[in-house]
Amino acid sequence: MTGANVLLMMGCPEVPIQTSIALYLSHKLTKLGFDVTVAGTTAASKLLKVSDSDGYYVKKLVDLDKTIENIIEERTDFNICFAFMHNDAGMTYATTMSSISQARMYSIVFGRNAEALAETIEFDCEKIVAQDVHNPVRLKNKLDKVMEEIAR
Template sequence: MKKVLILLGCPESPIQAPITLYLSYKLREKDYRVTVTANPAALRLLEVADPARAYLDKTSDLDSTIDSLSKAEYDLLFGFIHNDAALTYFITFKSILEVPSIAIIFGRDAEIIDTLEKEVKENTDSHIVSVRAHHNPNPLKVRIDKLLEELED
C-alpha cells in the first residue's frame, strides 16, 4: 500500500480544510495510506470537520513530522501552498523525502500565485496544480479530480 503525505499551509484559507478532506477521501478510495501534516490550528479544523473520521486517516503535527522525516518515508508528497511559509515547508519536505511531489498552489491573488509557482519550479521538479480560488472550492476540485484520474494510469 502506497503512502502519501499531505502538507497543509496555515489555516486562513476557507477552502483548504474542505479540499483536504476531499483529497484524503479520494486517495483512500484508491488504497493510499494518507497522512496529513499541518500546524495545530489547521489540524483542529480538519478534526472538527470530520468527527467520525470518515475521511481522515492519520494526522501529525508539522514540526514533529519534519524533525523525524527520512528519505522515501512516503511514496508521494502533496503540498497545499498559498503563501511563503507553506512554500518553504514544501521545498524542505520535498528535499528530505526525494519522492514524486504535487504542489497545489491556490489563493485569491494572481501575482502571488505566479510567484509561488515560479519558486516551486525553480526549487523542485514537482507537478504543479495552480488555481485562483479563495471561497469557491470548485475550480480546485475540478483540477484535483483530473490529477487523480492521471494518478491511476
C-alpha cells in the same frame, strides 16, 4: 501507484479552501487504495478534526513539524506528497520536504497570489494552481485529473 503512502501537507489554514480540499483529497485517495496521512499545523489540524470529528475522511492526522523531524531522522517517509501552499512559508516548507523526502512532489498552490507564488517554486514538482480563496471547485477539478493519473 495504488497502495503507496501519500502525505497531504497542510500549511496555514487562513485560506478557506485548504480544509475542504484536504478532506476531499484524503477521502478520494483512501478510496483509491492509497495509505493517506494528513500533516498540519495545530490550527489546520483543529479545523480538520472539527469538520471530520469521527475521522471518516481523514484516517491519520499528524503534526507537521513532527512529521518533518521523522523524515529527517529517517523514521518515516512517503511515496507521494501533496504540499498545500498559499504563502512564502508554505512554499518554504514544501521545498524543505522536497529536499528531505523521496516523495514525488505535487504542489497545490492557491489563494489570491497563486500564480506569482507558483513561479517562485524551484524544486521538481507538478504544480496544481488555482487563484481561488473561497470556491474550491476549480482546484478540485484539477486534482481529479491528477488523481486519475496517479491511480493508473
